[in-house]
Amino acid sequence: MNSIYEKIHQQIKRVVGDAFKACAKNGSLPETEIGEIPVEVPRERGFGDFSTTIVMQAARQLRMPPRKAAEILIQAMDLTDTYIEKAECAGPGFINFYLDRNWLYDALRLIQEKKERYGELDMGRNVRVNVEFVSANPTGPLHMGNARGGALGDCIASILKKAGYDVTREFYINDTGNQIEKFGISLEARYLQQLLGEDKVPFPEDGYHGEDIIDHAKAYISEYGDALLKENPEKRREKLVQYALPINIERIRKMLSSYGIEYDVWFSEKSLHESGEVEETIRFLKEHGYTVEKDGAIWLSGEKLGLEKDEVLIRNNGVPTYLAADIAYHRNKFITRGFDWCIDLWGADHHGHVARMKAAMSPFGVSEDRLEVVLFQLVRLYRNGEIARMSKRTGKTISLEDLLEEVGRDAARFFFNLKTSGSHLDFDLDLAVSQSSENPVYYVQYAHARICSLIRKLREEEGVVLKGTDRINPELLTRDEELALIRKLSEYPEEVRMAAKTLEPSRLTRYVMDVAAHFHSFYNACRVKGEEEPLMMARLMLVDSTRVVINNVLDLISIHAPEKM
RNA sequence: GUGCCAGUAGCUCAGCUGGAUAGAGCAACGGACUUCUAAUCCGUCGGUCGGGUGUUCGAAUCAUCUCUGGCACGCCA
Incomplete structure (x- = not known):
């Protein structure tokens, strides 16, 4: 059980x-x-x-x-x-x-029996689920949208795993296509500007204007010199992309790692083209009558799939669109790799893509409910009560790196999981760094530290440690604050179940705040140290169980549970 | 213009496969430290659930109309 x-x-x-x-x-x-x-x-x-x-x-x-x-x-x-x-x-x-009341006392015994495994469920029955999130363009630094998507996706993956699913975390690398083309053009322009003078070479209006592009150009020159000046432009851009792209991908990987996210799979879009899977996918759709040809392009038939309109798969210049690759990608996940369920996390601005993607899977025999798209609303940052758009330090748009530097990983992850994904999120930077009761991260962490301190003091000053469950009488816990706390702790597996069902990690952040609140109330109403041994031991069992639950929740959402503050 | 999402206390948000008197945090106000961490607790104040109509034993929740805000409607991703 x-x-x-x-x-x-x-x-x-x-x-x-x-x-x-x-x-x-x-x-x-x-x-x-x-x-x-x-x-x-x-x-x-x-x-x-x-x-x-x-x-x-x-x-x-x-x-x-x-x-x-x-x-x-x-x-x-x-x-x-x-x-x-x-x-x-x-x-x-x-x-x-x-x-x-025995159900409450049994709940307490269950926590002590399961400890760090308390909250694990078997509702997933090892169904294989792929959670794909962030998947940022590797053409620049990670922004706030990536930050929210990252926190959400990682926690959804963790929750599903806790609920008994077989989870794969995946990052889809957009390493080909128009964005990469633009990346190459931008790099080339900066490269030439470095060598020939800034006023000699125009920078494309729709290029990537970030400093990082200039840094790449400089770094390339210091390593390989000006050999690319003589190269033909196409080759030159390719070389520059070949140089800068892996660096950017590695930066993203490291950045996300320091944010507490580790992926199982980094999946390259380019590989889908090279392996012929994109071509194969389109051929399949064509052969089964899901495409139409017009204006020299190949379109996905909206009529056939119940969509509002047709969508281009192959442009009239012969180059497949992002949609074509995305269909091939999802086909790869469902058919080639055999995932039972795929969850994609997208910014809400991509909502128009959802119906298309789901419909496009049906020719492959994949029913709509096997693809779940979690849309999340974008983030507004606040500082001094005003909308903050720029980084304090660099003056540029605030990146994930800036955010982690300013508020830290724990606060960032906690705040991004405080609201349901569908609601807009106002991120108060001042609140996230404040060490006060208004800051929910500190409130929860403080409860944990307080518990650890209590347990430590009992051990060091009184030589008291928690006995085996069979030698404790939890029946001695009869006060309202004690019973309310136990009741709250008993809800944890149910919270995991609901979070997994709704794909809403925000349930857990709110839950753990609630646990902390009940603990603080208990703490102010009841003493542990100094009570008669049987009652002290029963309370210690309750306190330790609270520690276990807070620790389990924080661990689940990858937030540090400090033993001292 | 069409579609999607949102609108609940002064602020930020839960609750939405219909259920009992609509909840929490913050803010405001009043209290509690010779005691295991006051980064805490206790109490008070606070609501036409954007508005209308409908469905029924019952609606914040469902349907419909309407108002407001955000977003999407590319041979971009």
């Missing part, structure tokens, strides 16, 4: 299901086809620990008022061998379940 919730849900479903059967048998309720029995946690504590709305949902089939059906059902319930102490009908027809 991984979750006490799972166990309780099973108990309630069994009890309710059996009661329905018994009532149908003795005729007190009509025989009905009841579906999944919903189990929820009531909003108000006074309504018990768990509840179900099943009779309200089945009211029509039961042909009687929900409250009446609920009463009959409750009479027929057999509560032996469950945590359920009593069931009551309330409100318009809720059935509320009141549990005996």
Whole structure:
């Protein structure tokens, strides 16, 4: 068992299901086809620990008022061998379940038993899932969009892994096509400017204007001199790209690594062209009638795939579009490599691409639900209460590097996972560095440090260490603050399940803030050190369990859990 | 013009496969350190869920209309 919730849900479903059967048998309720029995946690504590709305949902089939059906059902319930102490009908027809406290004490024992594995689930059943994220153009530094996508994608991957999926993290390298072309032209212009004088060579208006391009040109010259002056332009650009591209990719890899992200696969777009997979993919689409030809180009048929319009796959100059390569890429993921499920993280400005991409998979027998696109809204940075666009230090657009330098990896990752991906994110730079209670990162980390300090002090000053679970009486924990904290800790596996289901890591950052809050309340209300041994030990068990949970969540989202602050 | 996303407390946001009296943090105000970390806690204040209509036992949640903001509609990626 991984979750006490799972166990309780099973108990309630069994009890309710059996009661329905018994009532149908003795005729007190009509025989009905009841579906999944919903189990929820009531909003108000006074309504018990768990509840179900099943009779309200089945009211029509039961042909009687929900409250009446609920009463009959409750009479027929057999509560032996469950945590359920009593069931009551309330409100318009809720059935509320009141549990005996043993479920909370068992939850605590479960945490101690599982420790760092507490929260692991098997809902993924080893389904192979590919999570592709960031995939930034390797033509320049990483920006805020990449930063949010990176934090989100990495955490989604971690959550799915925790939930039992077989996860591959992947970076798609756009190492060919128009952007690379432009990269080459920009490098060439800077190269020539360095050697011939800036005013002698015009810089293309739509080129990459960043300093890094000039740095590449300078570095190339100091290493290889001016030999490319005599080379023909095409060859010259190729050489420069060959030089600068691997450097940029390596920089991206290092940057993301220092951000806490390690990929399993770096997949080259160029390789899709070289292996003939792009060509093969288009041929397949053509042969199966998914393309049309017009204006000298080959188009993906919108009509055939239920899309608004046709999309160019091969331009009239014979060069495949990004879409063509992207279709080949996803075909490679699903067909060649056999992933069951693919998750792409895109900035919200790419939303128009979603329907196309999903539809384009159907000719290959890949159903739409196997491709999940998580769109995230863009980020606005705030400093001094105003929108910040420029880096303090360089005066240029703020890069991921600048952000990590200013606020650090922990704050960056935490803040980017604070809001649901679909909502706009205002990133307050001042708040992220402030060491105060308003800063949620510090709030959570402080709770962890406080716990570690408490445990350390007990050990060093009193020689007290946590005993084995079988020698502790968690039943001594009866105060509201203690029970509320245990209840919160017991929710963790359920939070992982929901985060995996909704692909929303923000659930976990909010959850861990909640855990910290409950701990701080407990800490202010109860003492550990100085209490009678049995109670002290029970509380130590609770405190250590809190440490385990906070540590597990922070570890899951790759944020440092300090032992001292 | 068409489509997608968003609109919930002064601010930033949860809640959205319909459920009980709509939540949290911050801000504001009032309290709590001779004690295991006050980077903390406790309390008070705060709402026409953008607006209208509909669906039904019940709507922040679903449908529809409308207003506002962001984005997308390239032989760009």
